[in-house]
Amino acid sequence: MPVFYRLAGLVSALLLSLSLQAADIDAATYGYPLSNPFEATIATTPPELRPELPLDEDIDQADYEVQLRPEREFSLPDNFWPVTKLRYRMARQDGPAPLMFIISGxxxxxxSSHADYLKRLFYGAGYHVVQLSSPTSYDFMAAASRHATPGISSEDADDLYRVMQxxxxxxxxxxxxxxxxxxxSLGALHAAFVSQLDETRRSFNFKRVLMLNxxxxxxxxxxxxxxxxQTDVKGINNNTTFYELVLSKLTRYFQQKGYVDINDALLYDFQESKQRLSDEQMAMLIGTSFRFSSADIAFTSDLINRRGLITPTGYPISEGTSLTRFFKRALQCDFDCYMTEQLIPMWRARADGGSMLQLIDQVSLYALEDYLKxxxxxxxxxxxxxxxxxxxxxxxxxxxxxxxxxxYPHGGHCGNLxxxxxxxAMLEFFRG
Incomplete structure (x- = not known):
């Protein structure tokens, strides 16, 4: 190939790469006030910097139930009677409109608060909106998951797709x-896998798909x-737990204000007070919230599948059975423990082997690289x-x-949604 054409090709490739660069928003231009990622994750956005959206009472919405009847080896324990049907929320416009599915984290x-916020945003812009639980929530696991062992993204997407239909x-x-x-969050990962699935099944032909964090x-x-x-938090010892520490700070905060006001601006206002949480305390709070989610997944999956890792397989369970001590045992199992003890054995039994690294690749965005491109x-x-x-x-x-x-330069995990x-920017993307 002549040198001229090689240079022309390199220049064209360079121009193409420049035109396809990600949009990195400058911090000064952006104007989001919280530069601490922990604080942003917990407190989100100051109320005065949020958009004006319709109130819930101004939205034509209702909660519904759908019966999926997933085929499983075991029937649900008796104490799962409230979640034999999957609940979801729909907000509808008066006439013809695009429909937005929202998948929770x-x-x-x-x-959830994030899903409800997105509902108000898109409803105000003229969309029908459907809010869906995460495949990792106990209600979805009980009512809609075929294996009640979430974590294999393609299968979670398949379950979500059946729910949408x-x-x-x-x-x-x-x-x-x-x-x-x-x-x-995790719902964004699921959205990508659902979108890829729809390319072959063509039930919805999604026009646009947006993954948030x-x-x-x-x-x-x-x-x-x-x-x-595992964060080392000052003030926690054998006599004072993390929860007691946070509760005492909240108590002093309300005493100083002179009244108790629980609203969506509470955490931001609290972090502006003298009782504000330190970075270590905020990290612990975020991590603890995730640990409870992990424990819920491990506990629910074990119980539905009768694996006997947390709840003994022969243990009699009825509507009034106390499962507190078993959930405490589940709290000792982090997500890595859940993967090792429940997810990977199930995956290997059906996939004829495979390493943990192979599983990680299959359930992450790496598996969709060509599709996303x-x-x-x-x-x-x-x-x-x-x-x-x-x-x-x-x-x-x-x-x-x-x-x-x-x-965006700041916002932590979903704090700037x-x-x-x-x-x-979200509305502009969907408007095309």
Whole structure:
């Protein structure tokens, strides 16, 4: 090949790479006030910097139940009677409109605060909205999961897809012009796998898919969160637990204010007070929340599948049976423990072997690299200081998505979803 054409090819490739660079938002231009990722994750956005959205009483919405009847080796224990049907929330417009599916994050039900916020955002912009629980929530595991052992992303996506189809079938008169999909945190990872599944099944033909703060390497993300529980927190000893420490701070905070006011601005206002939590205390709080989610997954999966790792297989369980001591045992099992004791054995039994590294690749965004590169309808919004990211994660997203990746300088993990700049960007993406 002549030198001229080689140089021309290099220049064209360089120009193409420049045009496809991720949008990195400058901190000064962005204006988000919380530069501490722990604080942003917990307190989110100051109320005055959030967009004006419709109130719940102004939204035509209701909670529904759908019967999935997943085929499993074991029937549900008697104490699972409240979740034999999967609940979800739908907000509907008066006439024809696009429909937005929202997938919740780790362990979160359809009614989680982030999902409800996104509902209000998209409903206000003219969308029908359906809020779905995470496949890692106990209600989804009981009512909709075929294996009740979440963690294999492609299978979790398959379960979600069946739920979405059942929801649509339950509302035949709903006038839908097109379908969109979003999810936050683990729900964002699931959204990508659902989108890929839809490329072959063509039930929805999603027009646009937005991933908000997804884990890239799922194992890295859960390891980061699990490590937060191990933070050395000043003031905790044999006589004072972490929860007692936080409770005493909240008590003093309300005493100083002179009244008790529980609202969505509480945590931000609390962090502006003298009783504010330290970085170590905030890290412990985030890690503890994730540990409870992990314990719930391990406990529910073990109980439904009668594995006997946490709850003895022959133990009589009825509606009034106390399971407190078994859940305490589950709290000693982090997500790595759940993977080792329940997820990997199930996967190996069906996949004819395979290493843990192979599993990690299959359940992470690495498995979708080619699809993400070529699918122009998918975009990612992330934060440079997100606590779930590891070395190389943003680099992978940059190489894979190019200009379909937006990286904000601050916001921690999903802390800036309700910042009006982010909200405007979300709506702009779906408007095309």
């Amino acid at each position: 780790t362990g979160a039900p359809y009614s 059942a929801v649509r079938a339950q509302h035949p008169k709903l006038q839908v012009t097109e379908y969109h999909l979003t999810g936050y 997804p884990p890239v390497n799922l194992y890295t993300s859960i390891t980061n969160l699990d490590r937060l529980v 070529k699918s122009s309808k998918i975009a990612v919004m992330h934060n440079a200081d997100d606590v779930i990211l590891g070395p190389g994660d943003l680099g992978f997203l940059r190489r894979t998505l190019g200009d379909r990746l937006t990286v 309700n910042y009006r700049v982010n909200s405007d």
